[in-house]
Amino acid sequence: MAADPTVFRFAPSPNGLLHLGHAYSALLNADLARQRGGRLLLRLEDIDTARCTPALEAMLREDLAWLGFAHETPVRRQSAHFADYRAALEALAGEGLAYPAFMTRGEIRRHAAAFEEAEGAPWPVDPDGAPIYPALDRLLPEGERRRRMAAGEPFAWRLDMRRARERLVAPLLFAETGGGEAVDVPAEPELWGDVVLARRDTPTSYHLSVVVDDAIQGVTHVVRGLDLLPSTSVHRLLQALLGLPVPVYHHHDLILGSDGQKLSKSRGDVSLRALREAGLGPEDIRRMVGLSGKGRAMP
Numbered sequence: 001m002a003a004d005p006t007v008f009r010f011a012p013s014p015n016g017l018l019h020l021g022h023a024y025s026a027l028l029n030a031d032l033a034r035q036r037g038g039r040l041l042l043r044l045e046d047i048d049t050a051r052c053t054p055a056l057e058a059m060l061r062e063d064l065a066w067l068g069f070a071h072e073t074p075v076r077r078q079s080a081h082f083a084d085y086r087a088a089l090e091a092l093a094g095e096g097l098a099y100p101a102f103m104t105r106g107e108i109r110r111h112a113a114a115f116e117e118a119e120g121a122p123w124p125v126d127p128d129g130a131p132i133y134p135a136l137d138r139l140l141p142e143g144e145r146r147r148r149m150a151a152g153e154p155f156a157w158r159l160d161m162r163r164a165r166e167r168l169v170a171p172l173l174f175a176e177t178g179g180g181e182a183v184d185v186p187a188e189p190e191l192w193g194d195v196v197l198a199r200r201d202t203p204t205s206y207h208l209s210v211v212v213d214d215a216i217q218g219v220t221h222v223v224r225g226l227d228l229l230p231s232t233s234v235h236r237l238l239q240a241l242l243g244l245p246v247p248v249y250h251h252h253d254l255i256l257g258s259d260g261q262k263l264s265k266s267r268g269d270v271s272l273r274a275l276r277e278a279g280l281g282p283e284d285i286r287r288m289v290g291l292s293g294k295g296r297a298m299p
């Protein structure tokens, strides 16, 4: 019996123009899928419906087509699947693993600053450098929680990390092939504190939707930038809590700018579009990201 095909996906957010870092990730996914005889999906991570626009999505798809990124259709667009993420959130909340959190980001920052002022010690930060949420809303009496929800006060849904960790008896590991050989990496989701599962303004979060979608789409190999390695700990925890399959992870190095910093849309780094307009072709892009010739191999 033939083995099930491997499934790779490139999952950009259409909130800006694609740059060389995206090109590297997309082409590496395509190369690895081809080497494995696997399937190649494109997923549009557009849960931030204010920043992700149809015009940016159209440009993104045009840039990928120009690059020769040959993905399957239909393309999954996250904003069309909020009900799937809602169902996962309800499953977690039903298990007592998620709770409404009213504190705003500004309040969290002020709480951290007041602590530092009073204690003369740093408040902990998450792997992205944001202050850890102090989990005060977890302690709210049920009556007050209900009253504030009924009054229409905005809130996010957060994961009760301590309780979630206590649920799991087996060690939480994921297979990582980014360094060459496959190694089992221990997940450390607690570094993130009580992460957001659904934002105040969006009925899901990056972490929740990526995990749900990778499962629904049968993704077997997640190939993405090293900047997302710390997030994988949260993803692995959510997979365990929701009973979802666990893909193999391959976090690739990042393409850096001439100043040694990670490329980003917000820094206004050179877009693929600008490179194309300057007369470069897809083969030039492959060369610039170090993928000309045979491409990189994956164990």
Ligand code: GLU
Pocket (backbone or CB within 6 Å): 010, 011, 012, 013, 045, 210, 223, 224, 228
């Ligand atoms: N949408 C994410 C980004 O553009 C990538 C998510 C992923 O590959 O898991 O950074």
